[in-house]
Amino acid sequence: MYGSSLSLRQVLRRSRLFTRLGDSEIDAILAHATVARHAEGDQIFAKGDPGNSMMAVLKGRVMISAPSPDGRQVVLTVMREGDVFGEIALLDGNERTADATATIDCELLVVPRRSLLALLERRPDLCLDLLIVLCERLRRTNEQVEDLAFLDLEARIAKVLIRLAEENGEGQSPTGPVGVKISQRALGELVGGSRESVNKHLQDWKRSGFIVIEKGSIVIRDLEALAALG
Amino acid sequence: MYGSSLSLRQVLRRSRLFTRLGDSEIDAILAHATVARHAEGDQIFAKGDPGNSMMAVLKGRVMISAPSPDGRQVVLTVMREGDVFGEIALLDGNERTADATATIDCELLVVPRRSLLALLERRPDLCLDLLIVLCERLRRTNEQVEDLAFLDLEARIAKVLIRLAEENGEGQSPTGPVGVKISQRALGELVGGSRESVNKHLQDWKRSGFIVIEKGSIVIRDLEALAALG
DNA sequence: TCGCATCTGTGAACAGCCTCACACGTTGGC
DNA sequence: GCCAACGTGTGAGGCTGTTCACAGATGCGA
Numbered sequence: 020m021y022g023s024s025l026s027l028r029q030v031l032r033r034s035r036l037f038t039r040l041g042d043s044e045i046d047a048i049l050a051h052a053t054v055a056r057h058a059e060g061d062q063i064f065a066k067g068d069p070g071n072s073m074m075a076v077l078k079g080r081v082m083i084s085a086p087s088p089d090g091r092q093v094v095l096t097v098m099r100e101g102d103v104f105g106e107i108a109l110l111d112g113n114e115r116t117a118d119a120t121a122t123i124d125c126e127l128l129v130v131p132r133r134s135l136l137a138l139l140e141r142r143p144d145l146c147l148d149l150l151i152v153l154c155e156r157l158r159r160t161n162e163q164v165e166d167l168a169f170l171d172l173e174a175r176i177a178k179v180l181i182r183l184a185e186e187n188g189e190g191q192s193p194t195g196p197v198g199v200k201i202s203q204r205a206l207g208e209l210v211g212g213s214r215e216s217v218n219k220h221l222q223d224w225k226r227s228g229f230i231v232i233e234k235g236s237i238v239i240r241d242l243e244a245l246a247a248l249g
Numbered sequence: 250m251y252g253s254s255l256s257l258r259q260v261l262r263r264s265r266l267f268t269r270l271g272d273s274e275i276d277a278i279l280a281h282a283t284v285a286r287h288a289e290g291d292q293i294f295a296k297g298d299p300g301n302s303m304m305a306v307l308k309g310r311v312m313i314s315a316p317s318p319d320g321r322q323v324v325l326t327v328m329r330e331g332d333v334f335g336e337i338a339l340l341d342g343n344e345r346t347a348d349a350t351a352t353i354d355c356e357l358l359v360v361p362r363r364s365l366l367a368l369l370e371r372r373p374d375l376c377l378d379l380l381i382v383l384c385e386r387l388r389r390t391n392e393q394v395e396d397l398a399f400l401d402l403e404a405r406i407a408k409v410l411i412r413l414a415e416e417n418g419e420g421q422s423p424t425g426p427v428g429v430k431i432s433q434r435a436l437g438e439l440v441g442g443s444r445e446s447v448n449k450h451l452q453d454w455k456r457s458g459f460i461v462i463e464k465g466s467i468v469i470r471d472l473e474a475l476a477a478l479g
Numbered sequence: 480t481c482g483c484a485t486c487t488g489t490g491a492a493c494a495g496c497c498t499c500a501c502a503c504g505t506t507g508g509c
Numbered sequence: 510g511c512c513a514a515c516g517t518g519t520g521a522g523g524c525t526g527t528t529c530a531c532a533g534a535t536g537c538g539a
Contacts, residue, residue, distance in 0.1 A: 085395045093398040095391060110377075111384045116391055143373030146380065147340075153383045154341045160390040161325060161346055165315045167397040168323040168441040172526070202486065211398040216526055218488065234486065234535075402496070432516065443497055448518065464505075464516065 027054075030077045031128070033101040036148050037075075044142065051134035057121040070108020070115045071132045076100050079125030084208065085117050094209045096159060097122070099186070103152060109135065167211055170249070173220050175210040178249035180230075184239050200236040257284075260307045261358070263331040266378050267305075274372065281364035287351040300338020300345045301362045306330050309355030314438065315347050324439045326389060327352070329416070333382060339365065397441060400479070403450050405440040408479035410460075414469050430466040 028045050031037040037045065054077065057063055063074070066086060074081075081098040095117055098104045108115045109132050139146050166175055184197040203221065204214045221237065224230045229245055231238040239245065258275050261267040267275065284307065287293055293304070296316060304311075311328040325347055328334045338345045339362050369376050396405055414427040433451065434444040451467065454460045459475055461468040469475065 085391065085398075087395070087399040091399070093394060095394060107384045107387055111381050113388075116388050139377065140373070143370070143376060146373060146376030147369065149380060150376065150383065151341050153380065153387065154337045157337055157383065157387055157390065158343075158346055160387065160394060161315065163394050164323060164325060164390060164397065165317075167394065168315075169317040169321070204486075213527060214487090215489085215528080219526095222488075232487085401494095434516075444517090445498085445519085446496060449496095452518075462517085 027077070027128075030101065031075065034075055034103055035101070035152055036103050036145070039144060039148065040142070044138070048130060048134065048138060049128075052128050052130045055127045055129050057125045057127065059121055059123050061121045061125075063119040063121060063125075063127070064105070064115050065118050066115055068108075068115045070105060070113065072105065073103065073109045073130045073132075073135055074105045074119075075103045075128040075130070077126040077128055079127075080122045081125060081127070082120045082122045083117050084120065092118070092208055093211050094205075095163070096156075106149065106153070172210065172212045172216055173223075174249050175212070176206065176217060176220055177245045179206065179209050180237065180239065181242065181245055181249060184242065196231075196238050196240050197242070198233075198236050198238045202235055206237075257307070257358075260331065261305065264305055264333055265331070265382055266333050266375070269374060269378065270372070274368070278360060278364065278368060279358075282358050282360045285357045285359050287355045287357065289351060289353050291351045291355075293349040293351060293355075293357070294335070294345050295348050296345055298338075298345045300335060300343065302335065303333065303339045303360045303362075303365055304335045304349075305333045305358040305360070307356040307358055309357075310352045311355060311357070312350045312352045313347050314350065322348070322438055323441050324435075325393070326386075336379065336383070402440065402442045402446055403453075404479050405442070406436065406447060406450055407475045409436065409439050410467065410469065411472065411475055411479060414472065426461075426468050426470050427472070428463075428466050428468045432465055436467075 027049060028042065031040075031045055031048075037048075040048075055063075055074075057079070063081065064070070076098050078100060081102075081104060082094055083096050083098065083104060084092045084094045086092045104119065105115070107113075139149070166178065170178070180199060183199045183201065187197065187199060201209075203217045207214045207217045210217070221230065221232055224245070225232050227244070229239070229241045231240060257279060258272065261270075261275055261278075267278075270278075285293075285304075287309070293311060294300070306328050308330060311332075311334060312324055313326050313328065313334060314322045314324045316322045334349065335345070337343075342362075369379070396408065400408070410429060413429045413431065417427065417429060431439075433447045437444045437447045440447070451460065451462055454475070455462050457474070459469070459471045461470060
């Protein structure tokens with residue numbers, strides 16, 4: 020089982036959705052929830068599955084992506100510790116709208132539909148928090164639509180790379196080189212482009228001295244230059 | 250002024266968000282809300298504006314779109330009678346994320362931030378309804394990301410055309426020809442393509458007998474064939 | 480250790496879509 | 510009635526990105 024319910028509480032509190040809850044409330048959720056473990060690469064759920072639970076990332080990282088009929092996929096977003104996902108299918112009772120995959124080993128809190136709805140009824144203020152979470156999600160997705168419609172591949176890659184760098188290096192010196200651990204194929208799926216095209220742009224940037232390319236990761240040397248492209 | 254507060258009530262009831270409310274509650278909203286009129290082509294708000302109100306379409310149609318730096322735009326969605334928009338900026342207190350434009354003469358109910366929040370506190374069940382509205386919005390936007398990433402222009406045009414036909418011809422015979430009133434330029438903005446490219450695909454379809462092109466509108470003769478392309 | 484999978488690098492050929500440039504008909508205002 | 514604005518039709522040319530076909534490097538498991 021999980022180490023202690025204290026640490027579980029702490030992780031939940033980090034989530035925007037649960038910060039307001041008292042210990043008793045959190046314990047009430049935990050009583051009805053289960054902790055699921057997923058190894059790197061595991062699929063957590065697939066588009067089209069019935070969605071009768073919501074999940075919170077306790078540890079690890081979860082990729083939310085949409086599959087195409089011919090085997091490709093776009094990454095819609097990546098969830099990290101404290102993030103909550105799977106609420107859409109849960110709230111409106113329809114199928115899951117996307118795939119969820121563990122990109123590294125994960126521990127998830129699985130909250131069943133019934134207990135979440137019960138909680139929301141008991142604590143209406145949580146509804147507002149959930150609304151805000153959804154609003155942020157909507158903003159992000161809208162931005163993704165704009166980017167796909169307006170920006171070329173180079174600009175999209177630059178933008179994503181910068182975002183990844185910011186997420187990874189929280190609290191680090193913003194001037195020094197930042198390493199982003201991601202394969203070029205995965206980067207392609209994040210920006211909606213092919214692996215080869217991504218590689219070609221990265222090569223350009225390498226020649227310009229903006230980045231250094233390593234196996235499985237990219238080191239940003241000149242973040243300003245990248246920002247000018249996005 | 251508006252004809253009678255009875256008809257206002259009726260329109261509001263049609264919205265997914267307000268169906269549950271009793272007359273007294275609706276009147277309470279109306280007491281704090283105002284009715285705004287916008288002529289065809291008017292901009293209702295712009296991306297970046299402070300968002301301290303939510304709107305419900307009483308009459309007309311509102312286009313939600315994102316502008317690009319070089320003057321182009323993508324249409325994110327089109328709101329019709331009973332739909333509610335502008336909640337995002339309102340709920341999380343940030344700027345408006347998109348432009349809103351009246352595509353025909355409109356009457357909107359404008360609900361200020363304070364009264365909506367007050368209402369949500371008084372009627373927590375409304376929160377759930379709002380959540381469901383947002384979930385639908387998210388589903389739509391996610392689908393738009395998928396379409397932009399996976400489908401070529403022809404498929405996107407076909408898909409949008411079918412959706413417009415379904416929206417227009419609610420309750421009509423699904424077999425007969427359906428007319429969609431939209432300019433080719435507007436269609437281009439809906440699918441994220443140029444006016445010229447849209448025209449070329451439409452010409453193809455005309456030659457194949459799938460559609461008939463008229464000035465300012467398109468008549469679908471073979472919906473099945475279009476569906477097979479999307 | 481061998482083989483297979485994964486990641487990166489690269490060039491050629493091709494397709495899709497955009498931009499530009501132009502032509503025509505209709506509509507509405509002056 | 511004339512002109513401007515708008516909607517449509519069409520071709521040439523060019524850029525971007527994809528697909529395909531390889532090739533080398535690394536790492537992992539049987």
